[in-house]
Amino acid sequence: MAAPSDDVQVLSAFFSMFGLRVLIALEHKGVPYKYIAENIVHKSRRLRQSNPVHKKIPVLLHNGKSICESLIIVQYIDETWPSLDKPSILPKDPYSCAIARFWADFVDKKAYDAGLLIIKSLPGVDREEAVKNFIEVIQTLDTALRDVSKGKPFFGGEHIGLVDVALAPFLCWFEAYETLGEFKIWEGSNCVHLQQWATDVMEYPSVKEALKIAHSDVIVECAYNMRSFYHGD
Amino acid sequence: MAAPSDDVQVLSAFFSMFGLRVLIALEHKGVPYKYIAENIVHKSRRLRQSNPVHKKIPVLLHNGKSICESLIIVQYIDETWPSLDKPSILPKDPYSCAIARFWADFVDKKAYDAGLLIIKSLPGVDREEAVKNFIEVIQTLDTALRDVSKGKPFFGGEHIGLVDVALAPFLCWFEAYETLGEFKIWEGSNCVHLQQWATDVMEYPSVKEALKIAHSDVIVECAYNMRSFYHGD
Known part of the structure; x- marks a missing residue:
């Protein structure tokens, strides 16, 4: 369960299949988050600063720390917020x-x-x-x-x-x-x-x-x- | 530590930077393995059968089960054989x-x-x-x-x-x-x-x-x- 003080934001776009993965994982874990729509043509300073290497969505901002690349983010979510009522996203074996x-x-x-x-x-x-x-x-x-x-x-x-x-x-x-x-x-x-x-x-x-x-x-x-x-x- | 009965084989080639990753990880964990040189032009039946999707080296064969894609193999090695005297390859945090x-x-x-x-x-x-x-x-x-x-x-x-x-x-x-x-x-x-x-x-x-x-x-x-x-x- 996310701590009440956890600040979780997702920089993404409604059509991004990579960004939507992050939302699924957060929903699955019951982690409250703020969705921030980014323009992928005119990239915001926030996006450029939080993913300076690729400058791409999605980016997960967790208490100010940025995590990039959708599959890496999904694994981060899985490891950070253990599932209580269902199996983890990655199997243990x-x-x-x-x-x-x-x-x-x-x-x-x-x-x-x-x-x-x-x-x-x-x-x-x-x-x-x-x-x-x-x-x-x-x-x-x-x-x-x-x-x-x-x-x-x-x-x-x-x-x-x-x-x-x-x-x-x-x-x-x-x-x-x-x-x-x-x-x-x-x-x-x-x-x-x-x-x-x-x-x-x-x-x-x-x-x-x-x-x-x-x-x-x-x-x-x-x-x-x-x-x-x-x-x- | 690998069990004495563990059969570990690596299908690779001496020049493959992806295959060499697998060897480093196995050496790092002290896992004995058999290195099998594959021809990447004339692909062996063994290679095609053990990586039927991509038909590429490297492949790790562990007790007959095949694992493909170098970074996935390295993580598998890290999770399968815990380090005794050094930190794991992937950090815990x-x-x-x-x-x-x-x-x-x-x-x-x-x-x-x-x-x-x-x-x-x-x-x-x-x-x-x-x-x-x-x-x-x-x-x-x-x-x-x-x-x-x-x-x-x-x-x-x-x-x-x-x-x-x-x-x-x-x-x-x-x-x-x-x-x-x-x-x-x-x-x-x-x-x-x-x-x-x-x-x-x-x-x-x-x-x-x-x-x-x-x-x-x-x-x-x-x-x-x-x-x-x-x-x-």
Whole structure:
């Protein structure tokens, strides 16, 4: 439980899948926090000072100390505020922990870029390649979920764990990927486990609470703006 | 201490800065291991089966279970084999732990690529840019070391920690960067802390033992081959 004197602030943006991870973890731990919306184009002095190396959101400010990089922040939250009524976000067993870190890292290395490729893609071969790559990433995650969860609803088991926290915000971008990529993610991808997970995780209380700021229709607009930006329109 | 029945194998290559991290961590913990040299062009069935997602070295095989991605492996080693006579590789305090993870992640995201840019670069503007970028990365690490170590020799303090383990193998490539980039890393970069660290860390027993397979002159040759490969020679 956070001490009453704890000052917890999150510098982020409603559309940031990395920032939303931090909110999920804080909600999961029941830590009260102040959400501070940052402009990622015109970066505030606060953002530049609290993350001088990368100058990127999200940043967690805990009693004035800044922690950067979303997966590092999530682990910090997990270690700083022990769970009372549910398992920790990272499993205690070192091997399970390594497996969770591996898949969270996979989301960072493959899933984010796969989505970005779709947003940048124009109709034609590029688009086809981007959609094919995206489906492969989703299928890899579907297999991972099947192997890791062993029949339980989440990567973390009965409760959400690191991979669920890392991946759930990705779902907020699915409408944007489908709209801009002109395809349907679940049709033909045969990802039955991941599709059920997507339904379940969006109903998980801390995820639902954290992601309520991430409106899909506004994110679709953001994605169109990103595409224009990339193509210099 | 590893149990006598522990079977520990590392799939790696002598020039892999990621693989060398794993050897340093095992040496540091006094865990006996078998080093298995992998061919990264003609990948063995063993490598493809033990890291089916990325098919990359290093892989740690511990009693038949595979763990992939170097920083994840190092954390696994730290959590699996507690240190008896020295501090753990990751600090116990969550904030110090987050800072260590941040800088190890920085090495992965910036330092490796900065080196690769030099290897790929041909004389001219590209080369100048690559060298400038490399020096900036080194200077950022110099400042980080000054701030984190607080006058002690290593990022980890009196003993090596996660950032030292992550960064030390990078030094094995310095001769290659200097030769192919036609510049001197320490001249003009004014990185007095990092330069002293480089001397100290190479003398640290577990680092010295692990890195003895990484001969700089052979790595220079590897770097020339990489350049030829990139430019299609």
